[in-house]
Amino acid sequence: xxxxxxxxxxxxxxxxxxxxxxxxxxxxxxxxxxxxxxxxxxxxxxxxxxxxxxxxxxxxxxxxxxxxxxxxxxxxxxxxxxxxxxxxxxxxxxxxxxxxxxxxxxxxxxxxxx
Amino acid sequence: xxxxxxxxxxxxxxxxxxxxxxxxxxxxxxxxxxxxxxxxxxxxxxxxxxxxxxxxxxxxxxxxxxxxxxxxxxxxxxxxxxxxxxxxxxxxxxxxxxxxxxxxxxxxxxxx
Numbered sequence: 001x002x003x004x005x006x007x008x009x010x011x012x013x014x015x016x017x018x019x020x021x022x023x024x025x026x027x028x029x030x031x032x033x034x035x036x037x038x039x040x041x042x043x044x045x046x047x048x049x050x051x052x053x054x055x056x057x058x059x060x061x062x063x064x065x066x067x068x069x070x071x072x073x074x075x076x077x078x079x080x081x082x083x084x085x086x087x088x089x090x091x092x093x094x095x096x097x098x099x100x101x102x103x104x105x106x107x108x109x110x111x112x113x114x
Numbered sequence: 115x116x117x118x119x120x121x122x123x124x125x126x127x128x129x130x131x132x133x134x135x136x137x138x139x140x141x142x143x144x145x146x147x148x149x150x151x152x153x154x155x156x157x158x159x160x161x162x163x164x165x166x167x168x169x170x171x172x173x174x175x176x177x178x179x180x181x182x183x184x185x186x187x188x189x190x191x192x193x194x195x196x197x198x199x200x201x202x203x204x205x206x207x208x209x210x211x212x213x214x215x216x217x218x219x220x221x222x223x224x225x226x
Contacts, residue, residue, distance in 0.1 A: 048212035
């Protein structure tokens with residue numbers, strides 16, 4: 001099976017702009033979770049989508065949003081970018097149908113905000 | 115609040131030394147526990163997981179971890195490290211659904 005793919009791998013944006021990141025889960029997986037990784041805060045959970053519905057949400061401002069399509073692909077959007085949004089954004093997919101699910105991570109999208 | 119704590123931020127070992135990385139979590143209910151590894155330039159990979167049953171779990175590359183419920187701990191061990199084990203190690207707890215809470219990570223440097 002192909003792994004989790006994320007596009008683009010690198011992005012450079014300026015403050016105030018918005019950005020959309022994409023994640024394609026492993027075939028058959030219905031859950032997609034997003035994480036932000038920074039040197040200072042480590043890995044932080046953003047949100048999870050399952051069957052096109054947001055199932056869990058972390059403690060991030062409303063500028064961070066996401067969605068999931070019927071083929072389980074997911075997008076994450078960040079509006080009004082701030083310098084502090086510079087980070088590696090990771091997507092993880094899992095089956096999603098069990099109470100607890102093993103997550104498989106993609107390579108991430110490196111976002112730099114100037 | 116749910117939290118995960120890793121005891122060491124940076125560990126430096128010589129090859130063949132034994133490794134133990136500490137991990138404690140805050141929640142007392144049913145949880146699933148994971149150790150992930152991130153090699154330089156690579157994405158997060160699962161080392162091992164605990165869902166239920168035998169509290170001593172074995173993972174890939176000779177790693178093992180012990181779940182001690184009374185201590186809310188899930189420590190990672192390896193009897194003899196290799197230079198190729200140089201990486202960052204993350205303990206993670208799954209409280210619900212697709213939400214993982216990660217520790218701050220431990221950077222392991224193994225000197226040949």
